[in-house]
Amino acid sequence: MMPDREKVIAGLSALIGTSHVITDDVTMAPYLTDWRKRYTGRALCVVRPASTDDVIAVMRFAKEHHCAVVPQGGNTGLVGGSVPLGRGDEILLSFQRMNHIRSLDPDSDTVIVEAGATLAALQEKAEEVGRLFPLSLASEGTATVGGTIATNAGGTAALVYGTMRDLVLGLEIVLPDGTLLNTLTTLRKDNTGYHLASLFMGAEGTLGVITAASLKLFPLPRARSAAFCGLKSPSDAFKLFKHLKHRAGPSLTTFELMPRFAIDIALKHIPGLRDPLSEPHEWYVMPEFSSFVSDDAQEIAATLLGEALDADIVSDAVISESLAQRESFWAIRENIPEAQLREGPSIKHDISVPLADIPEFIDVVCAELLTALPGIRPCVFGHVGDGNLHFNLQAPVGMDEKTYTTHAERIHAIVYRHVGTMKGSVSAEHGIGQVKRSQLAATKDPQALDMMRKIKAVIDPDGRMNPGKVL
Numbered sequence: 254m255m256p257d258r259e260k261v262i263a264g265l266s267a268l269i270g271t272s273h274v275i276t277d278d279v280t281m282a283p284y285l286t287d288w289r290k291r292y293t294g295r296a297l298c299v300v301r302p303a304s305t306d307d308v309i310a311v312m313r314f315a316k317e318h319h320c321a322v323v324p325q326g327g328n329t330g331l332v333g334g335s336v337p338l339g340r341g342d343e344i345l346l347s348f349q350r351m352n353h354i355r356s357l358d359p360d361s362d363t364v365i366v367e368a369g370a371t372l373a374a375l376q377e378k379a380e381e382v383g384r385l386f387p388l389s390l391a392s393e394g395t396a397t398v399g400g401t402i403a404t405n406a407g408g409t410a411a412l413v414y415g416t417m418r419d420l421v422l423g424l425e426i427v428l429p430d431g432t433l434l435n436t437l438t439t440l441r442k443d444n445t446g447y448h449l450a451s452l453f454m455g456a457e458g459t460l461g462v463i464t465a466a467s468l469k470l471f472p473l474p475r476a477r478s479a480a481f482c483g484l485k486s487p488s489d490a491f492k493l494f495k496h497l498k499h500r501a502g503p504s505l506t507t508f509e510l511m512p513r514f515a516i517d518i519a520l521k522h523i524p525g526l527r528d529p530l531s532e533p534h535e536w537y538v539m540p541e542f543s544s545f546v547s548d549d550a551q552e553i554a555a556t557l558l559g560e561a562l563d564a565d566i567v568s569d570a571v572i573s574e575s576l577a578q579r580e581s582f583w584a585i586r587e588n589i590p591e592a593q594l595r596e597g598p599s600i601k602h603d604i605s606v607p608l609a610d611i612p613e614f615i616d617v618v619c620a621e622l623l624t625a626l627p628g629i630r631p632c633v634f635g636h637v638g639d640g641n642l643h644f645n646l647q648a649p650v651g652m653d654e655k656t657y658t659t660h661a662e663r664i665h666a667i668v669y670r671h672v673g674t675m676k677g678s679v680s681a682e683h684g685i686g687q688v689k690r691s692q693l694a695a696t697k698d699p700q701a702l703d704m705m706r707k708i709k710a711v712i713d714p715d716g717r718m719n720p721g722k723v724l
């Protein structure tokens with residue numbers, strides 16, 4: 254049954270205030286299109302609650318009036334999960350106003366924060382008291398705590414600190430019928446049955462609404478030093494990873510892989526970037542080291558990369574000597590997606606395979622793709638220390654988007670076939686959303702998929718939570 258839009262708007266306005274129920278097309282527009290501009294949906298209205306009580310009221314109202322609900326944080330998701338479908342019967346629930354830190358305890362290294370706080374704001378608050386909130390993504394200025402939990406985001410520090418799931422102690426959740434599920438504990442150990450909060454992490458808003466989270470904090474490093482290394486092949490990158498991981502242990506906090514093509518397009522399209530090395534190399538790795546007891550991060554980098562140079566694993570390397578130089582390295586890595594956008598059409602995959610298989614995966618899949626579509630330009634980069642690659646493929650020079658799209662299915666089939674053979678994942682970071690539903694159905698263990706459907710049916714029997722996403 255299609256909800257009566259006028260009634261819905263009047264009812265929600267009475268509950269949380271007219272100024273927080275957005276109904277005009279122009280103001281609603283940015284909420285209805287995803288970051289990559291691939292999906293635009295329709296909504297009854299955009300609602301901006303200020304508190305958990307507001308969210309409970311909205312969810313009860315939505316149940317009573319048969320409205321579906323799409324939770325939205327920073328809308329930086331890359332799989333079309335945060336925008337409504339085209340049906341027009343959904344309420345878009347934006348967390349922009351629920352962005353407060355409720356409490357921060359440096360003694361127990363915990364923080365309780367509302368879902369709409371951005372990662373950057375949380376990192377800043379933690380740093381003010383000498384603590385680190387380690388989840389770090391290029392989108393951290395906009396991506397929210399709720400969104401990163403709902404997608405179980407990874408990012409550049411997952412190598413040591415894990416993904417968002419590893420950083421959550423408990424959640425405050427509003428269920429589809431408006432019931433409050435409070436697991437907002439700051440306990441580190443609690444073995445009292447099923448860990449219900451885990452169900453909502455990575456669920457992409459299809460089971461309920463996260464309104465707040467208790468999260469772990471960590472010691473702030475005394476020093477950090479990044480390096481830019483040129484090398485010959487992904488196989489050498491893997492050798493380097495093993496060397497650094499086993500010698501540096503948890504001091505190795507980042508390990509990012511990039512091909513020369515990514516450096517070339519970053520230098521071409523993003524003003525102000527500079528090639529850190531004097532000669533070009535086929536591949537690059539950017540490791541970062543953190544030190545906690547003394548300021549020796551740079552020394553650790555110099556010793557370990559010196560060993561790698563001696564062993565001929567690395568062809569050349571430069572180590573950051575200042576914050577500005579470290580930031581200039583990061584600027585190259587973080588601008589690759591933007592450079593790809595400016596370079597022209599690309600087809601993207603966000604996959605993982607077992608670490609030891611990465612070199613073979615890159616070699617074999619790139620070779621097959623080049624045979625299938627001569628001129629295709631692989632831009633394979635990412636958090637290779639986690640086995641996670643952004644396996645992106647730039648169109649051959651001069652090929653327009655429309656023509657390139659006609660090759661998409663064939664390209665996906667090649668990439669995902671090899672992911673399957675190597676027992677990898679079709680979604681290592683970004684989630685399923687609207688983009689990868691068919692890949693999920695095709696690759697997930699049937700028993701696991703069946704259990705996911707049963708859990709969904711119990712928690713959201715009317716199918717009103719973020720419909721058309723994940724399952």
Ligand SMILES: Cc1cc2nc3c(=O)[nH]c(=O)nc-3n(C[C@H](O)[C@H](O)[C@H](O)COP(=O)(O)OP(=O)(O)OC[C@H]3O[C@@H](n4cnc5c(N)ncnc54)[C@H](O)[C@@H]3O)c2cc1C
Nearest residue numbers: 326327328329330334335397399400401403406407458463
């Ligand atoms: C430049 C760039 C770099 C990126 N780098 C990375 C990266 O390194 N690693 C990575 O993992 N991702 C990365 N992403 C993807 C994206 O930033 C993450 O998926 C992020 O977690 C999304 O957070 P958000 O607040 O923007 O969520 P949104 O995009 O608003 O929503 C994402 C999903 O979560 C759901 N959701 C949002 N808030 C809630 C809530 N309160 N309760 C329940 N469900 C909710 C939405 O319904 C949707 O399904 C990147 C994106 C960009 C644009």
